[in-house]
Amino acid sequence: MDQGVISQVFTPYTWRARIRPVLIAALPVALPVAVLIPDWPPARRVWALVLVCGLPLVLGQWCRSRGRRLEPGLFELWxxxxxxQLLRWRGPTGPAQLAFLHSRIEQIAGPPLRLPSAEEERADPEGADALYEVAGSVLRTRARALPGAELVAEENREYGFRRNTLALRPFALGAAAAGLLGVVVHAVLARPLSGPAGAAVSAGLVAADFLLLVFWIWTVRPVWVAEAAWTYARRLVETAELPNAESGPGSGAVSPA
Known part of the structure; x- marks a missing residue:
């Protein structure tokens, strides 16, 4: 699928966070098929039929659903x-910076939202977290149309990609193992007939499928997702320091840090 078709069919988030994990999970099996059967005539017609039927969109929604079901467990783990956490008094943000962020978020949200003091948070941590969740929703909604906040969308796509990729890990490990086994068997059986060129192709496929298996075993883990989640959260919270979209240079709004 070329870039033009991608931009017409999928939003950047859908392509990166929902469709790409499915394609990467299927790659260990699809790669040898694409290489070993290069002249498969019906391939383009089959792919066109798949697109018309909307199968990538269905797979994207399935991938998203698995990622969303995985998310609460990740948050509990973290x-x-x-x-x-970045808005908690007991969290990683320094007290002076946190006091500024609370004040700025209350200014953005308006009078209905008042974030808790350190004492109030200690007395009712769950209630405080509920208010911080509201504050995060305010920032997310504001960031969608906020000039200078494009990096938030980029980091959100990266987080969605990693979360959904982790959700597909059990299926991907099976596909990677099957793909590696298949190319190894093919390399052994076809070696006497394929000659040096065929042997080089088979060796390349074995190496590629082995590296994909290593990727799913060693890279796709909760800590890999956490890295993207924290980066996204920091970029989101930083948007509180940006002036409102309707604010001018002389409005007194806070400038970016």
Whole structure:
């Protein structure tokens, strides 16, 4: 699928966070098929039929659903949603910076939202987290149309990609193992007939499928997702320091840090 078709059919988030994990999971099996059967005439017609039927969109929604089901367990493992942790008095943000962020978020949200003090948070941590979740929703909604916040969308796509990729890990490990086994068997059986060129192709396929298996075993883990989640959360919270979209240079709004 070329870039033009991608831009017409999928949004950047859907392509990167929902479709790409499925394609990477299927790659260990699809790669040898594409290489070993290069002249398969019906291939383009089959792919066109798949697109017309909307199968990539269905797979994207399935991938998203698995990622969303995985998310609560990840947040529990990390001690809470990263954007919530960044707004806690007991979290990683320094007291002076946190006081500024709370004040700025209350200014952005308006009078209905008042974030808790350190004492109030200690007295009711769950209630405080609920308010921090509201604050995060305010920032996410504001960031969608906020000039200078494009990096938030980029980091959100990266987080979605990693979360959904982790959700596909059990299936991908099976596909990677099957793909590696298949190319090894093919290399052994076809070696007497394929000659040096065929042997080089088979060796390349074995190496590629082995590296894909290593990727799914060693890279695709909760800590890999956490890295992207924290980066996204920091970029999101930083948007509180950006002036409102309707603010001018002389409005007194806070400038970017």
């Amino acid at each position: 001690g809470g949603k990263p954007s919530v």
